[in-house]
Amino acid sequence: MVTYKSDFLKELSARGYLRQCTDEAALDKLACDEIITAYIGFDCTAPSLHVGSLIGIMMLRKLQQAGHRPIVLMGGGTTRVGDPSGKDETRQLLTDEKIAANMAGIRQVFDRFLTFGDGPTDAIMVDNADWLDELNYIAFLRDYGRHFTINRMLAFDSVKSRLDREHSLTFLEFNYMILQAYDFLELNRRLGCRLQMGGSDQWGNIINGVELARRVDSAEVFGLTTELLTTSSGAKMGKTAAGAVWLNSDMLSVYDYWQFWRNSEDADVGRFLRLFTELPLDEIAKLEKLEGSELNEAKKILATEATALMHGRAQAEAASETARQTFEEGQTAQGLPSVEVSKAELEAGMGLLTALVQAGLAQSNGEARRHIKAGAAKVNDKPAKDERGQLTLDDLNEDGVVKLSIGKKRHALLHLT
């Protein structure tokens, strides 16, 4: 491992963020000498970011902590084009309204990780629609298009994998990398941005920007990528039974977010502690040395610390307590994700299948039925065998709720409105 002089790269390196860098020696020197302005772009393809983006968000945070200035680039313009990286199929074109709504959802998380404002190291948020929307086609092609060769573009993974797999890649999407490269140039001109960061899948797009800035403005800018977030067993991370691990709490409850981290594989605990918590490294070193079931303590700390960064300490502690009651004491913890039902509905008798679906424990009645058949469904911790079963007021426990479970880990409560 290279030894860095700057606080920024020292920290990133020590915590295992770094994958590739266009010129680490020069970037290291720059980080020592001046305040670097750096950015990461986030496309607005969903109403929330998910854990896959968290590593980037953390990097922006580290950047600011090291005394530099982060830019959050919202891809209001590029989302209208669609990044082909890692996608087999052309993305559905999103409407402008949808993009605006997604952007509003995504913005929320950054306040938790960054300090925004007008100071020299305060974070800023910009939208690339501000400059992409007004580009003139011919002028753009003449000024910038001539710096890109098709030969090179075809060699990029994002393009190549599409072509290799005999999937179509539209000209629209093909332009994505040019626009992303142009973003970097534009941010360099407007805000003096010197560094673009991103996941390793963005490497191709990033070096395009670095190249473009050098060719057009003779500007020296840098690119830096992180490892993609995968589990030790190689799976892409970020999925749960319910879907993606969203960062916004209206998309995924704080409790489920906590659970996601709690369920990390043994082999990932140390790595995740370094990447996604701000515990001191020596403490992490101790935690990851724990063996066997003792490692569960480290997982709990990981879960609580990571959740605290995202949702605040109080909520993280609450999720932790809910989990403790549920798993260690076998109680019906009030903090479990819950859905409300009307008294009338329960009085009339509510189908067990319907209840499981409403509680988000199954996607369809059919799935709920299968779970019941497999013996995975429980009502108030008692196995539910009857697919035609009804829930009534009698099923309310002493706390006035019905606890529904699928398997050992997934629980939800029915509350009366």
Add this chain to the structure above:
RNA sequence: GGAGGGGUGCCUGAGUGGUUAAAAGGGACGGGCUGUAAACCCGUUGGCUAUGCCUACGUUGGUUCGAAUCCAACUCCCUCCA
């Protein structure tokens, strides 16, 4: 513009007139073992008001008692030629 090949479920990929809601693998989920881990073993994997009905093999139409399978048009992709 010409010739040939192809479009199957979350993904890869079999299937060339009926027993096909569609082989197999992957992934995912559930059960077992455990430590809310990994590995391993077993099971499940279109929807519904469910002994039935609906939707589904690129799209639309046709042939047939019956079509993912045959025909036609359209569309998209791949390879070669121009």
